[in-house]
Amino acid sequence: MKTRPVSTASALALVTAAVLVAGCSSGGSGSSGADAAPGPVKLDFWGWAPGYEESVALFNKTHPGIQVSFGKTASGSKGGYTKMLTAAKAGNAPCLAQVGYETLPSFAAAGALTDVGTYTADAKGRFADWTWKQVTVDGHTYGLPVDTAPMALMYRKDLFAKYGIDKPPATWAEYAADAAKVHAADPTVYLGNFGNDPYTYAGLAWQAGAKWFGTGNDQWQVSLNSDANRKVASYWQDLLDKKLVKADPSNDASQFSDMANGKILSDVNAVWDAPIIAGSVKDGAGQWAVAPMPVWDAANPAYGNDGGSATAVLKGCAHAKEAAEFATWMSTDPDSVGNLIKVTGIYPAATSALAHPALSQPDPFYGGQVIYDVFKAETAHITTDWQWGPTMTQTSTDLGDGLGKAGTGGATLPNVLADLQSRTVAGLKQQGLAVAG
The missing domain is CATH 3.40.190.10 (Periplasmic binding protein-like II)
Known part of the structure; x- marks a missing residue:
């Protein structure tokens, strides 16, 4: 589609x-x-x-x-x-x-x-x-x-091995299990980070087949609080409740410091995050690698776009x-x-x-891996029917605030989505746009 x-x-x-x-x-x-x-x-x-x-x-x-x-x-x-x-x-x-x-x-x-x-x-x-x-x-x-x-899992190979993770998690169930394994070995170390970037979160929803906006009959449809969206929210809320992921602000100095100090072992993010990590965690050069982002169903893999x-x-x-x-x-x-x-x-x-030849070049920071091969393989499994709405400036601000509160325990992700749904519908109506339902 x-x-x-x-x-x-x-x-x-x-x-x-x-x-x-x-x-x-x-x-x-x-x-x-x-x-x-x-x-x-x-x-x-x-x-x-x-x-x-x-x-x-x-x-x-x-x-x-x-x-x-x-x-x-x-x-x-x-x-x-x-x-x-x-x-x-x-x-x-x-x-x-x-x-x-x-x-x-x-x-x-x-x-x-x-x-x-x-x-x-x-x-x-x-x-x-x-x-x-x-x-x-x-x-x-x-x-x-x-x-x-396209999104992927950027991770520290040596530290995964240290905590008994012999291969990167291929599914979100494996990701949760690996996060629990790391937490049990050292409660100060986390498999990954839960940030406050609304578009990274959108990529997670995109992967799960959730929709945020649609149009029909000269009306906007808003489905930020759908079952598919709540599935993603509930998964990450469970990891937050069990303190299995670190809640650092996205692409913040604190996140990169934790990566450099071996306190955060991976990041699920977009292709553009690869050079950011390379420039921000320089001491880890050669120890990082890129793997496909975990999927919900290994038999029918689908990936996200951030x-x-x-x-x-x-x-x-x-x-x-x-x-x-x-x-x-x-x-x-x-x-x-x-x-x-x-x-x-x-x-x-x-x-x-x-x-372009640049997509085939080995990357020294990632141990000589041709990292774009991962993104190329994923692209065929990213759905292209995602639709953005006309109030994303406000919607993204509201979601980012909610993600930050969820990370610090001031809100739960399911409640954040419910609030986001009502705020977004109100914003559309304030612009004079017709909204279904």
């Missing part, structure tokens, strides 16, 4: 039409606006991922007629999206921005994007179909896909054609893709990039 574009909510269609009108205007101020004097077209680009700046520099060397300036922001969930939306509202947004697939519908609903479908039609066939649908809202294309984010970004074109961009040209180049040019694989840790959305 394929992800459908978010195309049936009529209220969202109305705000999208407003974006089209805005996208035809003279656009934002500063370097995103039209240049008064002859010279190269200048584009601003905001994002947070490591490696993006290097790809921009590569582009500028070979495209004298278009020059891109990269501005580093906080990550989207930590303030970057707020900055982008504020700039779009004020009329001085950059032309380009790194926007996660999960947040792009929210940007569309806020009227913060420019349709570049006229300039990207020829590029569509160069990307996995489901990733193209991630940048399409109500039939309008707002940018280019960059990557997908992220994926678009290079989006924001409201008011006066050079939408050139912005689309850069975005296409960044995701498909071999030198750019090689850089993003090495530095950013992407798994490319462009189909031609899946044969």
Whole structure:
């Protein structure tokens, strides 16, 4: 199955039409606006991922007629999206921005994007179909896909062996059993971490076949508290209750310190986490490895996806054609893709990039393992019918807060989901969107 574009909510269609009108205007101020004097077209680009700046520099060397300036922001969930939306509202947004697939519908609903479908039609066939649908809202294309984010288990081989784990857990039942084994040997050591990243949690739900949003009959469907979602919540709540996983904030200094000190032995996370661990736990070089993420059913394995970004074109961009040209180049040019694989840790959305030599290189930090072989094998078993909603900025904030409280014992995950369901429905209705049920 394929992800459908978010195309049936009529209220969202109305705000999208407003974006089209805005996208035809003279656009934002500063370097995103039209240049008064002859010279190269200048584009601003905001994002947070490591490696993006290097790809921009590569582009500028070979495209004298278009020059891109990269501005580093906080990550989207930590303030970057707020900055982008504020700039779009004020009329001085950059032309380009790194926007996660999960947040792009929210940007569309806020009227913060420019349709570049006229300039990207020829590029569509160069990307996995489901990733193209991630940048399409109500039939309008707002940018280019960059990557997908299959999840895996990054783990310390030597410490697994020390605690009697002779192979990485292949199922979630084995994961729980291994966590109990480690806890029994040393209550200060944990098999893994339970963090507060809402999108990592989304990947766990995605893997389990849970859904969060859907559309039908010009209404949104919200199912954050479904049976499939409660299955995932109950599993992790049980591990938390038994203190079998450590509750460190996701991708935080405390988590990496615990990894470096041998107190956390593994991490279930996306492909982009592999270079982050390598850069944050350097003393463990050669001892780490990557295995498929544990599955619910070994006979019918399914895996999760945790992220994926678009290079989006924001409201008011006066050079939408050139912005689309850069975005296409960044995701498909071999030198750019090689850089993003090495530095950013992407798994490319462009189909031609899946044969890039960088995906076949042994990784010294992971003991010479060709780690992308794991992600490649998993990709065929990731469902592509997951759909994001138009309130993910707020939904992700609410979920992140709830995950943090669950980690410290201030809430339970099933209760977090029930609260999240009601808050999300209320948020949709506040935007004037029809909600089923």
